[in-house]
Amino acid sequence: MRTLDFQAAGVSPPMETLDKALGPGNELKGRPRTLIERLFERYLKCLGRPDLVRKSRYFSGAPGKPIETAYRQTYKGKRIYGVRQSLQKLVGNRCPSCGGSRPTELDHHLAKTDYPEFSVLPINLVPYCGGCNGKKSDRQVADPEKAFIHPYLDIVPDVPYLTVAIQQNASVTAQIAFDANAALGSDLLKKRMAHQFETVDVPTQLASEIVEFLEEHADNIAGAGLPDGAPVSSYLASTADRVAARLGHSFWKVAILRALAADAVFCAGGYKALLKP
Ligand SMILES: [Zn+2]
Known part of the structure; x- marks a missing residue:
């Protein structure tokens, strides 16, 4: 478990990424756009902690579906594959969770089942190895002591543990x-x-x-x-x-x-x- 410099990944700003993921003509507009911008800000303020970031009632319904589906655009050959590539480059060949050598999967730090609004938010996407990704719960946890470390937002001192x-x-x-x-x-x-x-x-x-x-x-x-x-x-x-x-x-x-x-x-x-x- 370690801290990574998310800025160094150089991914596009969140709304730009979301627009691109949803595709031309499908961008969020008006109130939903303002709402998701606020949710992104709240995510940062709460350091992506599942015990602090509230689920959105609005995006938990039908409006969240297209965003959840847009996650597929991070796959190879799709519109925001560059996000996946940049994050994998940042993480290198060491899983930020266990320190193992094959961080080939993209984990949603806050699960997309509970938080579809963050499905393509780059800071919510962390390359993990298959083992860690499989064992991390995909449900919201309310207990702060059970919140997984956010490699981009938590600060883990570099001391032996x-x-x-x-x-x-x-x-x-x-x-x-x-x-x-x-x-x-x-x-x-x-x-x-x-x-x-x-x-x-x-x-x-x-x-x-x-x-x-x-x-x-x-x-x-x-x-x-x-x-x-x-x-x-x-x-x-x-x-x-x-x-x-x-x-x-x-x-x-x-x-x-x-x-x-x-x-x-x-x-x-x-x-x-x-x-x-
Ligand atoms: Zn791992």
Whole structure:
């Protein structure tokens, strides 16, 4: 869970996007236009929080349908596909929810079933991996502690928030968990992140990537990647620093590298259990 600079995506202003999505001649006019402009402003003011943004009675009815349908215009080859492309570029190859590598789906931060008025509002569209998208509820939640993090509007400090338990027996495993003592500043933010971590089940989401990651580093240590005589722990710690500088201190790979660097058994040769024969 992290903060992304939405402005950097460079998508068109919301009303322009909506007009384009609805198509020539179908743009909202008069009072509905004023109303949706106000709803967009309210969305920003409430930081897209489902416990604060009220559902619109007007757009929950028939007038919301064409907007909900206009979401299809974000698909490849359609009128506002550029929005999807820009957001995917902004997110890169890291799901903003779990940190996994395939954020290929577009999630409606506020679900379009409850909020059709925000179906094509770019700031409401977040690329997620399939797992996170599937596990996020598509219903409105009233409890502020259960509001998912809005990667464009919430501010998540770049501090470590994962604990990692390294276990070694026949092989080596790294079990990640949400750190209840993370220095996130706000108690509500921490509760929301802990809830999201559990809901999307981050450890399961990342399970296969974690195995690959451990094997990759065991290979690096055993192979030519390590200068002669360099301590394994220094290699792991400096790799963690490098990854953190690029992708943030809260990134799961950084947390795992730091835990491995601090694990004497792993550094003294425990990594060999990960090497393929
Ligand atoms: Zn994910």
